[in-house]
Amino acid sequence: MDFSWIFNYWPLIVAGAIQTLLLLVISVVFGFILAIGLALAQVNGPVWLRGSAKAYCTSFRGTPLLIQLWLLYYGVGSLLPMIPGLRTSFLWPIVREGFFFAAVSFTLNYAAYEAEVLRGALLAVPKGELEAGRAFGMSRWTLLRRIWLPRAIRIALPTIGGEVVLQLKATPLAFTVTVMDLYAVAYKVRQDTLLVYEPLIIVTVFYVCLTLVITRAFRLVELKVPIRR
């Protein structure tokens, strides 16, 4: 076991860890927002909206993330330059990068899984609480904002914690589309130094520690907002 390479590579390792964290945060935050819409559409939407939200969730949950990522990066990526004006616009430096495609596909994928979780949680909120809210004269929007959504999120919280960990474990896929995330750095170290296991071990330790941090954080939040059964 030889870990002396760490001294030469630590700036790259830190940069890779930041990319991994960024991918995680972006996909979880935007995915969650999207998931709220998708879940509400499935629970409360008109038939056509309900059907399309359901179809969205089924197709994103039914295909591998790797294929979604490659479909977006290679497929949509090869079609993008055909949009007139995009190549010269200020968006091009962002849209050209693998990071953009990874972030978009992780977000869309996370949203599909999270929507399914939230749908169950929205249905699990006791009817009496919603009726009480309505009896107070709350409008649909106020009811959603003050009672339905906060209660559903609290019910789903343990599952959401699990989903965030799953999402973290999906981020190394970004390396297949040229993102220099933590795993890609380990891959580069392996190619430079011909060490197979040491870089993988460092990366593994990082992921496991981050998993522990995420589960601890969720447990703290759960304790802060106790649920009455």
Next chain:
Amino acid sequence: MQTNPSIVELLSPYPPGWGGALLSGALSTILISLGAYFLGIVIGLAGSAGKLKGGRAILVILDFYTTAMRAVPELILIIGLYYAGTDGINRLLSALGFPPVEINGFLAAVAVLGIVQGAYMTEVLRGAILAIPVGQIEAASAFGMGPWLRFRRIVLPALMPNALPGLTNLWMSVTKDSALIAVVGYQELALATRLAAGNTKHYFLFFFAAAVIYLMITLFSNVVFGSLEAYFRRGQPKAA
């Protein structure tokens, strides 16, 4: 999708088209998934038996196994196990004085995915066995059934309804995780698609086709597992 002759030609199953490559890729995806799934069930049965009945040492080892496999990203596990496994076998062989062998990619893929599946399977089966009322197992012992007969007649039929939702999820995840095998270079659906797309430059078409194939595998599996669950839940009261 609008049919125009070039798409039909590209996807045709005969050599100028790439449909055949995609279909044989899909077949090996299914075979890898099946192999890994059954290896996972075997490991899971042994692991859950060990976790429920084993001594302290076995418990510590199994806890480490299930925790590590579930905490580390699948991609890293697959790459790590793939290289460590092939490297380890060759070292063992050279230590015993045999020439190194080229490890069969299919077997390596099955073994790697099966070991990962086994960890999840252990937890699913352990939970399902714990959910069986103790009285049923005690009654079987009181009838004088041996451990094997007890498992076959009482434990297995009683654990299946509890375990099936978990088993369904694991099957869905192994069919999708098998796409990660593409990264270590074994030709299954994801890699076949990538080759087809790279050769023809029709990236969108081929990745879309692969997504449709994966989706069909998922939807078909949904139907199969749905009827399995109906079968194993026969005689149980319907949930409200």
